[in-house]
Amino acid sequence: MDSLLTLWSANTAVSATVWLLLAMTLLYFGRRPAHNMLRSTGEGLRNVLRLTSRSLSQLERHLVKRNREVLLAAARNDAERRIEREFTRIQALVARDLSGYPALHRDIASAIDDIEETYRESGENPPLPPAWSEVVNTIAALPSHGDPAVAKVLNNIKGAVEDTHKETLKAWQNSAAQRHKLLARMQPEWRTLNSKMDEVAATVDGLDKRTHQLDKQMAQFEEIRRGEDAAVRSLASSSLTQFFISGLVLTIAVMGGLINFQLIALPMSEMVGGTSYIGALKTSDIAALVIILIEIAMGLFLLESLRVTRLFPMISSMDDRMRRRMMVISLTILCVLAGIEASLAYMRDLLALDREALTQSLTGVTAAASGVAASHAEFRWIPSIGQMVMGFVLPFALAFIAIPLESFIHSLRTVLGLLLVAAIRITAIASRALGNLLEHSARLLMHAYDLLIMVPLSIEHLVISLRHRSQSTDEVADAIPDVSVEEAAEKPARSRKSRGNAKAAEKDADNGAVAAA
Incomplete structure (x- = not known):
């Protein structure tokens, strides 16, 4: 690097000046290609992004039309129902x-x-x-x-x-x-x-x-x-309201499912083994989760058989006799699972008592403390009954999750469509703005390029202005006709003689006018 810097002279400043002059000369001779490259790049990027924005706008209009059709179709079906x-x-x-x-x-x-x-x-x-x-x-x-x-x-x-x-x-x-x-x-x-x-x-x-x-x-x-616009706006707002309300109810149902899971997870570990794993999850946790999901499925089939929900059109289209059979079977399975959960909840309380007794025996609790624990154990039937009631009621509460689930699924399509339309619209606006920004950036780079070579450009402009000035002087000289020296000397005498003749003619005219008078 130092050798290149002192290539032209031992003086660093002189060598740097030479390099600067060479760079400015090269940039000056490459000015037109560089401008063409920057201009074509900016215009090309702007055209591509503008085409992208136009395509996104067309996609947005198509998606809005499609969302309108889907919303009207869903509303029409609901109105028919x-x-x-x-x-x-x-x-x-x-x-x-x-x-x-x-x-x-x-x-x-x-x-x-x-x-x-x-x-x-x-x-x-x-x-x-x-x-x-x-x-x-x-x-x-x-x-x-x-x-x-x-x-x-x-x-x-x-x-x-x-x-x-x-x-x-x-x-x-x-x-x-x-x-x-x-x-x-x-x-x-x-x-x-x-x-x-x-x-x-x-x-x-x-x-x-x-x-x-x-x-x-x-x-x-x-x-x-x-398909009036007022009806479409009303349906869209109604879908948004149903989406948030059903989402809130589903959140509450998920919390209830977690409580139900905690009620039966511990006794399930005693039934299927607490040391067994399927992947990274315990087998007991998976079994408890499967029981809860089966309860939700049975509740869904029960409500479908009652024609409260219509997530499965095949069930709604069955004859009344088959639907009654399916309703009875679903209700029976749901009651059996609720009874199983109630027994598991009671078993959980017994397991908790056994663990407490084991902990006291291992820690060497005194007789007085054990007597106090025994007196407290007399009232343990109250939480046991509460856990059994919760274990029996929660499955039936989870069975009604099908109603907000249907509303959430139907309104989710509208909400996703609105969000997608908004995202496409923002992307189209950003694409158009980015295209204009890139075009202006290319112009800014062209001006910055000219700023680097402003000395040779100034010299060029000065030479061009002098050339134009000399050309304009030559054009004026060419426009004046060529005359000799004698003709130039005779021209004043001719002009004086012509002026004298004109004055004599005017005097004669005045004399004639006086004589006539």
């Missing part, structure tokens, strides 16, 4: 309540007939008793003229009239009481008719509510079928 469920409920309502409508109609018609007949019977009013008081007063006011026979006759007539009045009034009262009894007999019929009409009103109201709900479902289905 809801509409089918509403029709099933309406059919059940009609079959349960309106199937007895003919008998109800007959009961109502019979009640109405009884009421009408009773009303007609009660409407046959007996004649009102005459105005006996006026008759009695008139007879009593007749003059007897002091004749005892006439007075006796009048008294007899008065008594007969009063007796007849009492009998007529009693008959009229009996008739009114009979009519009241008939009207009272109408009261149960009215109550029966009222209850029947209430049943009809409740049935019609329930059917009306179902029809309104069905109308809403049909309106949503029409919006989904038309």
Whole structure:
């Protein structure tokens, strides 16, 4: 390195100056190829990245369209399921309540007939008793003229009239009481008719509510079928909500599964051996995990048989008899596994007691301490019962994991599509920005290259400007015509003579004008 530095001279500064001049000369002569290379490289990278950005934009549009189709298809299937469920409920309502409508109609018609007949019977009013008081007063006011026979006759007539009045009034009262009894007999019929009409009103109201709900479902289905943007946005937000909610429920279920695993891992080590390994995992841990997974699978099959979930269309498409058999088998296996887990949880408590006793015997615990431990052992049945209940209940709780799992799987497709669209959009924007940045970087390198050779470039620009200036002077000189010396001397005399002739002509013209005047 030192030999190269002192190649041109023993003085380092002189040699470095020579090398600098050589480098500047080489860079100066390679300026045009270097500029072409940088320009073509920047434009090529920009075009490639712009093409990549355009391709990513097309892929984004295709993916957005595909996500829209998938989202609408899933929403359409879900809407069809809801509409089918509403029709099933309406059919059940009609079959349960309106199937007895003919008998109800007959009961109502019979009640109405009884009421009408009773009303007609009660409407046959007996004649009102005459105005006996006026008759009695008139007879009593007749003059007897002091004749005892006439007075006796009048008294007899008065008594007969009063007796007849009492009998007529009693008959009229009996008739009114009979009519009241008939009207009272109408009261149960009215109550029966009222209850029947209430049943009809409740049935019609329930059917009306179902029809309104069905109308809403049909309106949503029409919006989904038309593929409106508002419906798509609503479905996307609903999918995101279902994704986070189902993810939270699945997290809770996983925690429950871990607790279940801890309940049965220790007793499983006593059953399958605690020193056996499959790879890096204990055989007992794998066995406990398999039991939990089988419980989840049985719960999934049970809910599929009940048509609560539809992860396996084959199970939903089975006939009712086969589905009932599968439901019974799944429930039986789940109950057996729950019982096994309860026994394993109880066995875990016994193993814990044995280990505690072994630890006390090995450490040499005193009799007093052992007595205290024995007194505490009397209440060990409480956690044992709790562990057994947990071991029996947790499998059934894990069986319902199929419901949030189905929602999570269906919403995961939409969420992944949205994330992929966002990633592609960001990549396209970054690709376009990177292309522009590389192009500007190439231009910056070209200017930096010119900055390194600014001395020869300045000399070149100076020479070019002088050359242009000399060329412009030559062009001006070439534009002036060539004349001899004599012609150049004669030109002023000619010009003076022509000016004198012009003045004489003007004077003659003025004299002629004066003479004419």
